[in-house]
């Protein structure tokens with residue numbers, strides 16, 4: 091297992107957070123120094139475009155293209171938002187990343203801010219991560235004392251303030267436009283786009299919003315170059331490393347930094363220690379609750395955005411939730427749909443009305459009270475959910491649709507028996 | 516007397532933060548959480564106080580308070596126990612832990628014990644799926660739970676040191 095690149099988690103320690111001094115000793119803030127002395131914002135944009143960095147929050151949108159979305163003559167002030175809300179079930183990488191090395195995020199924010207001309211950065215943190223908010227506030231103030239944050243950073247013309255924003259806690263706040271509403275003290279439901287947030291975001295000003303892991307990659311790209319970053323990946327279409335969170339029925343659940351495009355089988359068998367004794371792999375969700383179930387035939391898939399997309403799947407957040415053969419996937423889907431139904435913001439009908447209906451039908455099926463007609467209704471509901479206003483309901487449709495298409499036998503078995511074939515639940 | 520002083524201190528501090536802020540509305544969740552901490556929950560009085568401090572209408576605040584999970588418009592216990600019921604914790608038999616807590620505390624999800632010590636609530640994935648099943652007590656996370664561990668935590672919350680340092 092040598093030769094595995096350690097980039098984002100290179101300063102991870104078993105028992106404590108890496109401080110400012112240690113971060114600097116490990117090469118931290120050298121990218122910022124370099125950028126402020128020798129590179130223009132345009133150079134930075136170019137490097138990030140060339141690096142092929144894709145947003146790690148789930149959509150995989152090219153980060154450099156997002157930066158280019160802020161027009162050169164766009165008005166000021168401009169904002170940068172680091173999305174540390176991390177509420178996608180199965181996902182805990184941002185928690186690991188910030189607890190390990192908070193300055194990596196801070197430096198990434200400063201570099202991104204310099205590239206797009208932002209004067210203020212906001213880190214949006216969920217309530218369950220209260221400790222993380224404290225760490226960030228403490229380390230931001232240390233960085234401020236060291237002239238790394240605030241006015242005239244490192245004696246340059248560039249100034250940027252950083253703030254931690256504590257959320258009141260709801261899944262929908264992870265959606266970009268909803269997060270912007272949340273920061274502005276508005277009810278956090280998604281906004282209509284266009285305009286994109288890069289044109290009119292926070293306080294109607296240009297705003298670039300990134301996931302924590304995306305921003306943490308930026309210092310390394312600037313310091314080591316786009317080609318180096320691209321070369322870290324194992325797949326043709328990927329770039330960089332990826333934090334894969336593994337949970338469920340494996341021996342060693344955890345967060346593993348591996349080259350983008352590492353095969354699912356290797357992640358599970360080598361890094362996560364394989365299945366628990368006596369249990370067999372049945373399926374996994376590859377990237378949180380808003381992705382499709384993957385059956386064993388996909389074990390050799392390269393876990394990268396493009397590769398999965400070509401197979402009809404989504405990498406999402408890269409949070410792999412593993413189910414074994416004793417698990418009723420119908421029951422699991424009821425759980426997932428219940429989550430989405432509870433977290434719906436209630437704004438649009440397909441989601442607000444559709445999800446509880448789906449939950450009821452699925453629950454009935456699971457308990458053996460369903461009919462074939464119900465299965466067909468669920469299929470059409472999976473389509474209908476995709477007409478919703480924001481990605482929450484289409485996300486919920488992913489596990490549902492894959493259950494009905496890839497695990498149809500299991501669904502029909504419930505019908506045939508008139509009960510759940512999995513006795514344990 | 517001490518409580519009144521504490522309250523005036525808090526209000527002063529909040530007023531100052533709001534005055535310094537470029538966009539005071541950005542502080543609305545912080546203000547609600549701080550007042551909630553003071554009053555034990557976001558009572559009508561606390562809500563009015565928040566509205567006054569921020570120059571926002573009661574309706575605007577209610578819209579937010581009713582939306583966010585961690586803001587309580589009704590009294591809650593000294594310890595709010597939130598049991599994760601999302602998919603990974605469910606896989607790890609988290610449901611049984613919820614039932615165990617209900618039995619031990621003699622209340623159902625959503626209720627508070629008569630002595631005002633514990634409130635039991637379900638919560639969506641709290642981002643500790645590597646330590647599933649997991650729960651939060653106020654803002655502290657407890658992972659890799661089982662029934663014995665829960666009993667021990669409850670005991671400590673009732674009597675011991677765990678009581679300290681657990682803000683809502």
Ligand code: SF4
Nearest residue numbers: 435437438441478480
């Ligand atoms: S899909 Fe759901 S979460 Fe999104 S806007 Fe509609 S109701 Fe709100």
Ligand code: FES
Nearest residue numbers: 599604640641644
């Ligand atoms: S599913 Fe329970 S902590 Fe993530």
